[in-house]
Structure formats: C-alpha cells, structure tokens
Amino acid sequence: MGDFSGILTKEQILVTTEEALRRFGVAKTSVIDVARILNVSHGTIYRHFKSKNELLEGVTEKWLDEKIIKPLTAVCKDTSMEGPQHLQTYLRTLIELKHHYAREDEEMFKMYAKVTDEAADLIYKHVNHITDQMGEIITRSRIKSEEPSRLARTIFYATIRFHHPAHAYEWKSPTIYKEFLDVWTLLEKGFISEK
Amino acid sequence: MGDFSGILTKEQILVTTEEALRRFGVAKTSVIDVARILNVSHGTIYRHFKSKNELLEGVTEKWLDEKIIKPLTAVCKDTSMEGPQHLQTYLRTLIELKHHYAREDEEMFKMYAKVTDEAADLIYKHVNHITDQMGEIITRSRIKSEEPSRLARTIFYATIRFHHPAHAYEWKSPTIYKEFLDVWTLLEKGFISEK
Structure with a gap:
C-alpha cells in the first residue's frame, strides 16, 4: 500500500493489477480492488484505463x-x-x-x-x-x-x-x-x- | 410428437435432439424437452444416453x-x-x-x-x-x-x-x-x- 495519488503512472497501475490478478484471479479482481491497494480513488484508475x-x-x-x-x-x-x-x-x-x-x-x-x-x-x-x-x-x-x-x-x-x-x-x-x-x-x- | 415408447431407437432420439437444439439452443435444451417431444418418459432417454x-x-x-x-x-x-x-x-x-x-x-x-x-x-x-x-x-x-x-x-x-x-x-x-x-x-x- 502507498499513497501514489500525486505521481501514479500507468506502469504502477499495471504492476499492481497484475499482483491483484495473481492473488484474486481474473473474475474476482475489480478496479476498486486495484484502487484500494494503491490507496487512490477508483476515479484515478479510470483516468488511465476506461474499463476493467x-x-x-x-x-x-x-x-x-x-x-x-x-x-x-x-x-x-x-x-x-x-x-x-x-x-x-x-x-x-x-x-x-x-x-x-x-x-x-x-x-x-x-x-x-x-x-x-x-x-x-x-x-x-x-x-x-x-x-x-x-x-x-x-x-x-x-x-x-x-x-x-x-x-x-x-x-x-x-x-x-x-x-x-x-x-x-x-x-x-x-x-x-x-x-x-x-x-x-x-x-x-x-x-x-x-x- | 408421437408415441415411440415401444420402438424408440438411438437414431430417433438423436434426430429429435438435433431439432430441439436448433429450436431452443444448446443451453436451453434439456433431456426432459427431448422426452416431451418424443412423448416418452425421460427415463427412456437415459436408457440410451446417460447424460445431456x-x-x-x-x-x-x-x-x-x-x-x-x-x-x-x-x-x-x-x-x-x-x-x-x-x-x-x-x-x-x-x-x-x-x-x-x-x-x-x-x-x-x-x-x-x-x-x-x-x-x-x-x-x-x-x-x-x-x-x-x-x-x-x-x-x-x-x-x-x-x-x-x-x-x-x-x-x-x-x-x-x-x-x-x-x-x-x-x-x-x-x-x-x-x-x-x-x-x-x-x-x-x-x-x-x-x-
């Protein structure tokens, strides 16, 4: 976990998503899970990726x-x-x-x-x-x-x-x-x- | 529809199943549907085919x-x-x-x-x-x-x-x-x- 809200890059989101996918599986991983791990709002994720x-x-x-x-x-x-x-x-x-x-x-x-x-x-x-x-x-x-x-x-x-x-x-x-x-x-x- | 209970062959069951599949789709066709069209009990179908x-x-x-x-x-x-x-x-x-x-x-x-x-x-x-x-x-x-x-x-x-x-x-x-x-x-x- 960490506060990336200021400097969050696409790359960081992808690395975190991959970790989440390995932990929870594709079906059970949501954009909200990724946002939670990164300690940002899901709106921040959606700014970079329009959908799951x-x-x-x-x-x-x-x-x-x-x-x-x-x-x-x-x-x-x-x-x-x-x-x-x-x-x-x-x-x-x-x-x-x-x-x-x-x-x-x-x-x-x-x-x-x-x-x-x-x-x-x-x-x-x-x-x-x-x-x-x-x-x-x-x-x-x-x-x-x-x-x-x-x-x-x-x-x-x-x-x-x-x-x-x-x-x-x-x-x-x-x-x-x-x-x-x-x-x-x-x-x-x-x-x-x-x- | 017809009463095939006496002479029902595997071939007749397959022909009827194919018709049912075309009409209802694979997901929505059940063994019971096939039995109903053939006017037999579903046990009669299961005698020839163990499962859907x-x-x-x-x-x-x-x-x-x-x-x-x-x-x-x-x-x-x-x-x-x-x-x-x-x-x-x-x-x-x-x-x-x-x-x-x-x-x-x-x-x-x-x-x-x-x-x-x-x-x-x-x-x-x-x-x-x-x-x-x-x-x-x-x-x-x-x-x-x-x-x-x-x-x-x-x-x-x-x-x-x-x-x-x-x-x-x-x-x-x-x-x-x-x-x-x-x-x-x-x-x-x-x-x-x-x-």
Missing part, C-alpha cells in the same frame, strides 16, 4: 512484451546463428515460452487466452511483432524468398497449433514437440521430391 | 459424420484425381465445409466447437478418420513418403488454422483462402531451394 477490460488488456500487453517478445528479440538479434537454423530456434523459443507459461503461470496465461479472443488490435500487434522479426531473420538468411514477410506469416500460420493458446490443451501430449519438428521439416523440405 | 452431455456428443458425432465425413469420403474415393492435387482437393473440401457450417449452421457449429474442447475421444476418432483418408490418398499418389500416415497427420496439423473450430473467428478474413494456398504451396515445395 482495458486494464486487463494493458496487463496482457505488458505480460506479452516481457515474457514473450523480450526473449524472442534476443534470439532475433543473435548473430551467432543464421539461415533456417536461426528461424527454427526463434520459432522453437516462441513455442517453448508459450508452453512454459501455459503450465507455470496459469492465471496470466488464461487471461492472455481470453484477451486473444476479444482484443483483436492487441493480438494483431503482437503477431505482427513476431512475424516482423521472423521476416528479418529470413531476409538476413540464405533462405531464398521474394517476399520474406509473407513467408514469415505463412510459417507462423502453419505452426499455429504449437503456439496459439486455443491449442494449449494439446501441448500436454508427450509427442507435441516431435509433431512440431515434423511440421518444421515439412516446411523446410516440402513433400514433393521430384522438383 | 452424452446426448450432445451423440448429436455432434452424427452431425460430423453426415456433414463432414460423408462428403470427404466421396472426395477420397474419387479416382479421377491423383497425387498432390487429390490431397489438396480433399483438404480444401474439409476447409470449405467447416467454413460453410461455421457461417450457415451456427448453432450446431458452436456445439461442435464446445464438444471439441471436452469430448477428447470423439474428436480423436474424427481426426483419425480424416488423417486415415489423407494417408490413403498419399499412398495411392505419386507423393513419396515412407510413412504416409505420419505425413498425413503432419499436413493436418500444419493446416489446423483453417479447419479447427477455435480459429473460426479468423475465417471471416477476406484473405483466409489465399493464406491457406500459401501454406499449401509451402508444404508442397518447402522454403529451402538448395536441396
């Missing part, structure tokens, strides 16, 4: 940036790798992060899955961020492509079973990683041998 | 068999096609059927999407049916594969965005079919040109 939904979106965006985009950016910038191997490592990192948080940070993952269904703009931005980085890797690599960003998006779509939260229930399967590698090999080599 | 859920699964299985598997079987058996073209037509038919029913038979599609989340056995059987037929087409075709059923399953997974009901909200996009063709071309040819 907007607050949840803010937390999800922050969570995606920190937990998914930040480590992915490190992989994207890693110049020790190149070509298909770099792209595969990038995608594998995306998949491993999603599977990890689906297991280990269930409350936040469930919220992210819910927001995916509802906050089209936020998810559009998130997917663009990832496919842009994939496109960068393709451009720098020896993968021949006239349209790197289109190829990036196509690979993203073809692997969606392994990173889209709607498929989280399939990630518990012991063969899921082997199935990703099968898809990856097919994307790399194609199934038509007579070219 | 089992009844819904029965209707979904019937719906999938009639609306999806039946036309797909016709494509699978069509000897006028062969090779990748046959496989693509099969998959395109699967996708077009799913998109069609998501638009035109919303109540039943929503139920099928719900059952997909919950009735693992039913969906496992449905997916096996489809990947078995894809495997058959691969075996008969000039597609070289040492494990046709594994290749079939891998292609099924790589195209899941276009036929899994969790992605139905993405099917409204005007570019969805073009995106499927991009994925298909990638699966056929692969992205590595130097082989």
Whole structure:
C-alpha cells in the first residue's frame, strides 16, 4: 500500500493489477480492488484505463512484451546463428515460452487466452511483432524468398497449433514437440521430391 | 410428437435432439424437452444416453459424420484425381465445409466447437478418420513418403488454422483462402531451394 495519488503512472497501475490478478484471479479482481491497494480513488484508475477490460488488456500487453517478445528479440538479434537454423530456434523459443507459461503461470496465461479472443488490435500487434522479426531473420538468411514477410506469416500460420493458446490443451501430449519438428521439416523440405 | 415408447431407437432420439437444439439452443435444451417431444418418459432417454452431455456428443458425432465425413469420403474415393492435387482437393473440401457450417449452421457449429474442447475421444476418432483418408490418398499418389500416415497427420496439423473450430473467428478474413494456398504451396515445395 502507498499513497501514489500525486505521481501514479500507468506502469504502477499495471504492476499492481497484475499482483491483484495473481492473488484474486481474473473474475474476482475489480478496479476498486486495484484502487484500494494503491490507496487512490477508483476515479484515478479510470483516468488511465476506461474499463476493467482495458486494464486487463494493458496487463496482457505488458505480460506479452516481457515474457514473450523480450526473449524472442534476443534470439532475433543473435548473430551467432543464421539461415533456417536461426528461424527454427526463434520459432522453437516462441513455442517453448508459450508452453512454459501455459503450465507455470496459469492465471496470466488464461487471461492472455481470453484477451486473444476479444482484443483483436492487441493480438494483431503482437503477431505482427513476431512475424516482423521472423521476416528479418529470413531476409538476413540464405533462405531464398521474394517476399520474406509473407513467408514469415505463412510459417507462423502453419505452426499455429504449437503456439496459439486455443491449442494449449494439446501441448500436454508427450509427442507435441516431435509433431512440431515434423511440421518444421515439412516446411523446410516440402513433400514433393521430384522438383 | 408421437408415441415411440415401444420402438424408440438411438437414431430417433438423436434426430429429435438435433431439432430441439436448433429450436431452443444448446443451453436451453434439456433431456426432459427431448422426452416431451418424443412423448416418452425421460427415463427412456437415459436408457440410451446417460447424460445431456452424452446426448450432445451423440448429436455432434452424427452431425460430423453426415456433414463432414460423408462428403470427404466421396472426395477420397474419387479416382479421377491423383497425387498432390487429390490431397489438396480433399483438404480444401474439409476447409470449405467447416467454413460453410461455421457461417450457415451456427448453432450446431458452436456445439461442435464446445464438444471439441471436452469430448477428447470423439474428436480423436474424427481426426483419425480424416488423417486415415489423407494417408490413403498419399499412398495411392505419386507423393513419396515412407510413412504416409505420419505425413498425413503432419499436413493436418500444419493446416489446423483453417479447419479447427477455435480459429473460426479468423475465417471471416477476406484473405483466409489465399493464406491457406500459401501454406499449401509451402508444404508442397518447402522454403529451402538448395536441396
């Protein structure tokens, strides 16, 4: 608790909301709870976020940036790798992060899955961020492509079973990683041998 | 309405349940409603289906068999096609059927999407049916594969965005079919040109 009324930033509200969500769950956390913990009036919160939904979106965006985009950016910038191997490592990192948080940070993952269904703009931005980085890797690599960003998006779509939260229930399967590698090999080599 | 008490079959219960679901919606249809329409006691229904859920699964299985598997079987058996073209037509038919029913038979599609989340056995059987037929087409075709059923399953997974009901909200996009063709071309040819 603390008196933030003078200097309260969006960031502080988001950090506090995330704490409240972990403690009480998404359904039971209200804007009033967040205001109470921050020792401000709920009007102060509403000045920054117009509704509980907007607050949840803010937390999800922050969570995606920190937990998914930040480590992915490190992989994207890693110049020790190149070509298909770099792209595969990038995608594998995306998949491993999603599977990890689906297991280990269930409350936040469930919220992210819910927001995916509802906050089209936020998810559009998130997917663009990832496919842009994939496109960068393709451009720098020896993968021949006239349209790197289109190829990036196509690979993203073809692997969606392994990173889209709607498929989280399939990630518990012991063969899921082997199935990703099968898809990856097919994307790399194609199934038509007579070219 | 009619007195079916003597000769009531599972099939008749399922047909009546489907009618009731269309009329009242999934949430508002009870086993008692179905019994009332059939003019039997609800005990008679419970003799065939142990719960409302089992009844819904029965209707979904019937719906999938009639609306999806039946036309797909016709494509699978069509000897006028062969090779990748046959496989693509099969998959395109699967996708077009799913998109069609998501638009035109919303109540039943929503139920099928719900059952997909919950009735693992039913969906496992449905997916096996489809990947078995894809495997058959691969075996008969000039597609070289040492494990046709594994290749079939891998292609099924790589195209899941276009036929899994969790992605139905993405099917409204005007570019969805073009995106499927991009994925298909990638699966056929692969992205590595130097082989």
